[in-house]
Amino acid sequence: xxxxxxxxxxxxxxxxxxxxxxxxxxxxxxxxxxxxxxxxxxxxxxxxxxxxxxxxxxxxxxxxxxxxxxxxxxxxxxxxxxxxxxxxxxxxxxxxxxxxxxxxxxxxxxxxxxxxxxxxxxxxxxxxxxxxxxxxxxxxxxxxxxxxxxxxxxxxxxxxxxxxxxxxxxxxxxxxxxxxxxxxxxxxxxxxxxxxxxxxxxxxxxxxxxxxxxxxxxxxxxxxxxxxxxxxxxxxxxxxxxxxxxxxxxxxxxxxxxxxxxxxxxxxxxxxxxxxxxxxxxxxxxxxxxxxxxxxxxxxxxxxxxxxxxxxxxxxxxxxxxxxxxxxxxxxxxxxxxxxxxxxxxxxxxxxxxxxxxxxxxxxxxxxxxxxxxxxxxxxxxxxxxxxxx
Amino acid sequence: xxxxxxxxxxxxxxxxxxxxxxxxxxxxxxxxxxxxxxxxxxxxxxxxxxxxxxxxxxxxxxxxxxxxxxxxxxxxxxxxxxxxxxxxxxxxxxxxxxxxxxxxxxxxxxxxxxxxxxxxxxxxxxxxxxxxxxxxxxxxxxxxxxxxxxxxxxxxxxxxxxxxxxxxxxxxxxxxxxxxxxxxxxxxxxxxxxxxxxxxxxxxxxxxxxxxxxxxxxxxxxxxxxxxxxxxxxxxxxxxxxxxxxxxxx
Numbered sequence: 262x263x264x265x266x267x268x269x270x271x272x273x274x275x276x277x278x279x280x281x282x283x284x285x286x287x288x289x290x291x292x293x294x295x296x297x298x299x300x301x302x303x304x305x306x307x308x309x310x311x312x313x314x315x316x317x318x319x320x321x322x323x324x325x326x327x328x329x330x331x332x333x334x335x336x337x338x339x340x341x342x343x344x345x346x347x348x349x350x351x352x353x354x355x356x357x358x359x360x361x362x363x364x365x366x367x368x369x370x371x372x373x374x375x376x377x378x379x380x381x382x383x384x385x386x387x388x389x390x391x392x393x394x395x396x397x398x399x400x401x402x403x404x405x406x407x408x409x410x411x412x413x414x415x416x417x418x419x420x421x422x423x424x425x426x427x428x429x430x431x432x433x434x435x436x437x438x439x440x441x442x443x444x445x446x447x448x449x450x451x452x453x454x455x456x457x458x459x460x461x462x463x464x465x466x467x468x469x470x471x472x473x474x475x476x477x478x479x480x481x482x483x484x485x486x487x488x489x490x491x492x493x494x495x496x497x498x499x500x501x502x503x504x505x506x507x508x509x510x511x512x513x514x515x516x517x518x519x520x521x522x523x524x525x526x527x528x529x530x531x532x533x534x535x536x537x538x539x540x541x542x543x544x545x546x547x548x549x550x551x552x553x554x555x556x557x558x559x560x561x562x563x564x565x566x567x568x569x570x571x572x573x574x575x576x577x578x579x580x581x582x583x584x585x586x587x588x589x590x591x592x593x594x595x596x597x598x599x600x601x602x603x604x605x606x607x608x609x610x611x612x613x614x615x616x617x618x619x620x621x622x623x624x625x626x627x628x629x630x631x632x633x634x635x636x637x638x639x640x641x642x643x644x645x646x647x648x649x650x651x
Numbered sequence: 652x653x654x655x656x657x658x659x660x661x662x663x664x665x666x667x668x669x670x671x672x673x674x675x676x677x678x679x680x681x682x683x684x685x686x687x688x689x690x691x692x693x694x695x696x697x698x699x700x701x702x703x704x705x706x707x708x709x710x711x712x713x714x715x716x717x718x719x720x721x722x723x724x725x726x727x728x729x730x731x732x733x734x735x736x737x738x739x740x741x742x743x744x745x746x747x748x749x750x751x752x753x754x755x756x757x758x759x760x761x762x763x764x765x766x767x768x769x770x771x772x773x774x775x776x777x778x779x780x781x782x783x784x785x786x787x788x789x790x791x792x793x794x795x796x797x798x799x800x801x802x803x804x805x806x807x808x809x810x811x812x813x814x815x816x817x818x819x820x821x822x823x824x825x826x827x828x829x830x831x832x833x834x835x836x837x838x839x840x841x842x843x844x845x846x847x848x849x850x851x852x853x854x855x856x857x858x859x860x861x862x863x864x865x866x867x868x869x870x871x872x873x874x875x876x877x878x879x880x881x882x883x884x885x886x887x888x889x890x891x892x893x894x895x896x897x898x899x900x901x
């Protein structure tokens with residue numbers, strides 16, 4: 262029932278989400294007015310914090326559909342009631358991520374050019390099509406779930422969504438995988454790595470949102486289901502960690518990559534700190550310990566683990582995107598290089614307030630869309646099992 | 652939070668209908684107008700000769716460490732303020748290198764290498780990065796959306812992003828805040844019929860003779876003859892991008 266308290270809470274959440282989004286839009290406006298000179302980015306670090314936020318949201322948007330896929334495609338009854346929420350979160354995160362990506366462009370007002378001129382050799386251009394296509398297939402999928410007449414189409418639509426998101430995350434990984442210039446990238450491993458990371462990040466976001474919704478509605482997730490979701494997240498984290506390890510081990514095996522790996526894993530200051538402390542310890546080992554513990558984790562432990570996974574994702578993306586650019590290009594192998602343009606030197610990057618605010622604005626937009634969607638379209642998972650709090 | 656399924660379904664339909672109409676109106680109306688604007692953008696430069704491959708031969712044995720005559724000439728020619736900060740545009744720079752094994756040193760001017768297989772052109776989502784028929788790699792300032800993917804893809808750090816509003820632009824070298832740019836091989840000079848880039852001219856005028864510009868495809872040209880006779884290398888030759896800029900002495 263939409264009680265007065267629920268309605269008041271709804272408008273409060275809308276106001277908070279709207280405010281954060283508006284501040285983000287204001288920051289983007291400042292960036293457009295003054296140029297990127299007011300950010301921490303320069304000609305060495307060309308992609309900064311906005312890309313960290315945007316890529317997190319886009320990758321998580323694909324992964325959050327896990328829950329729907331497990332329900333619709335693999336026929337797991339406990340996941341089916343969660344499929345609509347998973348679809349809605351996908352659309353919301355995709356919108357938030359794209360908002361940040363578009364507003365970080367040097368010429369955001371020319372976004373129409375990106376929609377009317379395609380260089381089909383560009384992975385970016387593929388991604389423009391993949392993102393809009395993703396939104397379209399998810400809308401169709403949601404439709405089949407809500408419209409009783411089209412229920413029979415729900416499974417094929419779910420299958421289409423599943424396939425599309427594999428391609429989408431492959432595309433996101435290949436944005437970096439096809440960059441031959443920089444030592445951090447140019448690896449085919451990045452496509453599967455992004456897919457597996459999307460599983461973990463998406464499920465973590467789903468669990469956070471679900472926990473909040475259940476708490477506000479004073480309901481409780483069936484313990485058995487909670488346990489299953491927790492174990493699934495634990496397995497996804499382990500799989501991500503494995504692929505990250507393989508990525509670094511292959512690099513360490515190639516002598517020409519030794520300098521870069523030493524920089525990221527040991528000598529690079531903030532980057533090794535974020536990698537080991539942020540991604541490995543807080544974002545992977547600790548949540549795995551919480552989730553895969555022989556004694557089933559409680560609500561608080563699952564929520565903490567999911568939040569840690571999200572924090573670890575940001576740490577990893579920062580190391581991957583900014584650290585990958587901070588390490589100097591090897592234009593003259595076997596030589597020490599120096600110039601007034603930072604050749605041979607590690608580039609420094611300090612994100613400024615507009616970048617933080619734009620990134621948070623994207624999260625705010627995703628939050629706002631989720632809040633409105635959940636309220637208006639009634640996405641609360643309806644389990645047949647008793648769920649009221651004792 | 653939920654009402655009866657029937658009422659919820661009806662509410663959803665009405666809401667979805669209204670939302671869809673709103674979104675369609677907001678998206679389509681300006682879009683129709685913007686497509687017209689986008690299509691009205693000027694056509695690409697025509698007239699480049701596909702038989703020509705413009706290029707540079709840089710003789711580092713004649714290039715003195717610390718000499719920046721070419722860099723200054725480039726930036727003056729193209730209306731760039733002398734760069735001092737990491738956000739300032741640099742179309743050309745001097746890189747001082749020292750071989751780790753032997754200690755051998757060289758001073759190397761680096762700019763866009765005008766690759767035959769340019770990664771910046773491959774990755775550009777809108778086709779703003781393009782290669783002319785005569786091998787010059789350029790950015791169409793009307794089509795660049797400022798995504799900076801080309802800067803991620805360039806192995807030579809040859810491109811700059813315009814980080815702030817510009818003043819005092821040269822009419823023959825249009826630039827724009829929020830766009831990416833780099834060495835054009837002084838395409839405005841070539842298209843006017845001049846024979847030299849600003850960097851090559853300055854280097855020659857100062858008596859160094861370290862930068863030679865010309866048509867690599869013309870066997871009779873000075874540059875083609877020197878490339879035939881002298882040992883020269885391409886930067887990051889392992890990437891097989893076939894740059895139009897060659898270096899002697901490194």
